Amino acid sequence: MxxxxxxxxxxxxxxxxxxxxxxxxxxxxxxxxxxxxxxxxxxxxxxxxxxxxxxxxxxxxxxxxxxxxxxxxxxxxxxxxxxxxxxxxxxxxxxxxxxxxxxxxxxxxxxxxxxxxxxxxxxxxxxxxxxxxxxxxxxxxxxxxxxxxxxxxxxxxxxxxxxxxxxxxISATSTEVEEWLSDKVELEKIQTALASGCGPLFFDGKEELDQSIDRKSLLDDLELMSNKQKDPIDTAEQWSKKQPHETFFWLLNICQDMLKLSSIDNPNQAKLVNQDLCERLHQLAKQYETKGIFNIYDKLFEYHRLISTNTSVKTSTMFEDLTVEWVNLRRL
Ligand SMILES: [Zn+2]
Structure with a gap:
C-alpha cells in the first residue's frame, strides 16, 4: 500500500x-x-x-x-x-x-x-x-x-x-510535525508546536481553535501571583474572558510539567510538554510542595471535566477558586 x-x-x-x-x-x-x-x-x-x-x-x-x-x-x-x-x-x-x-x-x-x-x-x-x-x-x-x-x-x-x-x-513524531509545518508557518511557531506536544494542525490554522491563549502569559500570571505581584481575583477575571477549554488545557499542561519537575533532581532530564519553558517551570515548582501542585492539578482536572460536560457552570468561580488556592498553597 x-x-x-x-x-x-x-x-x-x-x-x-x-x-x-x-x-x-x-x-x-x-x-x-x-x-x-x-x-x-x-x-x-x-x-x-x-x-x-x-x-x-x-x-x-x-x-x-x-x-x-x-x-x-x-x-x-x-x-x-x-x-x-x-x-x-x-x-x-x-x-x-x-x-x-x-x-x-x-x-x-x-x-x-x-x-x-x-x-x-x-x-x-x-x-x-x-x-x-x-x-x-x-x-x-x-x-x-x-x-x-x-x-x-x-x-x-x-x-x-x-x-x-x-x-x-494518534500521535505525531517531532519530525512529522516539523515536516508538515516547515513550508506553512514561521520557525518560532514550529518550535512552539514541538514544545506543546500538540498536533501540527493546531498550528497551521486548519483546526478552528482559539490560539490567543498563550502558554507564556498564563505562566507569567502564575509567577506574578506566587510572588504576590498580581491579585488572584483580578487574574481569575481576566482568565474567564478567554476560551475556557484552551485555558484549562494549558494550565493542566503547565501543572503536569511542574509535577514532573518536582519529582526529579535534574530538570534537564524531564520530558516536558512545555520544554521551552523548563527553567521557569522548575523555579516555580520549587516554590510549592508536590502535594500542593497535586491539589491544584486535581482541581484543574475536575473543572475541565465539568466545563466539558455541564452546560451551566460558571467559569469565573472556578478560576477564582484556582487562583486563590494557587496563592495560598505557596510555601512561606
Ligand atoms: Zn464510493
Whole structure:
C-alpha cells in the first residue's frame, strides 16, 4: 500500500493501515475509541474511515471512491446509515436525548450500506447520564453498527465506556510535525508546536481553535501571583474572558510539567510538554510542595471535566477558586 495515496495525514498512516487491516481480516470491533491531542485531525480520521466503510467500491488503500452513490450521499451529508453525534452548541454537552436517538438509530436495519456508522465527537462531551445511556449499546451493539468515539481527553470518559472500545491512538513524531509545518508557518511557531506536544494542525490554522491563549502569559500570571505581584481575583477575571477549554488545557499542561519537575533532581532530564519553558517551570515548582501542585492539578482536572460536560457552570468561580488556592498553597 503506497502511503502517499492514503486519504489521511502522514502521522495517521500507521493507525489507518491498522484499522484497514482489521476490516480486511474481518476483525473490526463494534466500537473504536480514536484519541490523540489537539491538532492531530482526529475527526477527519474518523470521518474518512466512516466513508471508507460505507463506500461501495473503496480502493485497496481504503480510500472512498468518491463516485458511487454512497459517496455522493456522504458528500451531501444525507447518507442514511451515517450518524454524527456532536454537541448542539460548540463547547456544550452531548445530551441524553441525542444518545437516545443514537440508540434507536442503531436498532434499525441499515438502509443502504452493509453497515451503519456512528461517530461521537468529542466523546468526552457526553455528560454522565448520556454516557450511561450509551453503555448498553456499546456492550451489545446491533450486528451491523460501528460506533466511533473521538476524544482529545479520553481519560475524562468513564472507564465503563473506555473499556468497551478498541483504542486507536494518534500521535505525531517531532519530525512529522516539523515536516508538515516547515513550508506553512514561521520557525518560532514550529518550535512552539514541538514544545506543546500538540498536533501540527493546531498550528497551521486548519483546526478552528482559539490560539490567543498563550502558554507564556498564563505562566507569567502564575509567577506574578506566587510572588504576590498580581491579585488572584483580578487574574481569575481576566482568565474567564478567554476560551475556557484552551485555558484549562494549558494550565493542566503547565501543572503536569511542574509535577514532573518536582519529582526529579535534574530538570534537564524531564520530558516536558512545555520544554521551552523548563527553567521557569522548575523555579516555580520549587516554590510549592508536590502535594500542593497535586491539589491544584486535581482541581484543574475536575473543572475541565465539568466545563466539558455541564452546560451551566460558571467559569469565573472556578478560576477564582484556582487562583486563590494557587496563592495560598505557596510555601512561606
Ligand atoms: Zn464510493
Amino acid at each position: 503506497d502511503s502517499n495515496n492514503l486519504p489521511v495525514y502522514p502521522w495517521q498512516v500507521k493507525p489507518w493501515q491498522l484499522i484497514q487491516s482489521m476490516v480486511t481480516t474481518d476483525r473490526l470491533p463494534h466500537a473504536l475509541l480514536i484519541s490523540g491531542l489537539k491538532g492531530m485531525g482526529l475527526f477527519e480520521f474518523a470521518s474518512n474511515f466512516a466513508s471508507s466503510i460505507l463506500c461501495e467500491q473503496a480502493l485497496e488503500s481504503g480510500e472512498q471512491c468518491h463516485r458511487c452513490s454512497a459517496c455522493n450521499l456522504i458528500k451531501a451529508e444525507t447518507h442514511p446509515d451515517l450518524l454524527i453525534v456532536e454537541p448542539e452548541e460548540e463547547g456544550k454537552a452531548i445530551k441524553i436525548d441525542q444518545i437516545r436517538k443514537l440508540v434507536s438509530f442503531s436498532q434499525f436495519q441499515s438502509h443502504y450500506s452493509k453497515r451503519k456508522v456512528i461517530i461521537i465527537c468529542p466523546a468526552e462531551a457526553m455528560n454522565t447520564s448520556s454516557a450511561n445511556s450509551l453503555l448498553k449499546t456499546l456492550e451489545e451493539p446491533p450486528g451491523d453498527t460501528l460506533i466511533i468515539l473521538v476524544s482529545q481527553q479520553p481519560s475524562m470518559l468513564p472507564i465503563t465506556v473506555r473499556s468497551r472500545c478498541q483504542k486507536i491512538k
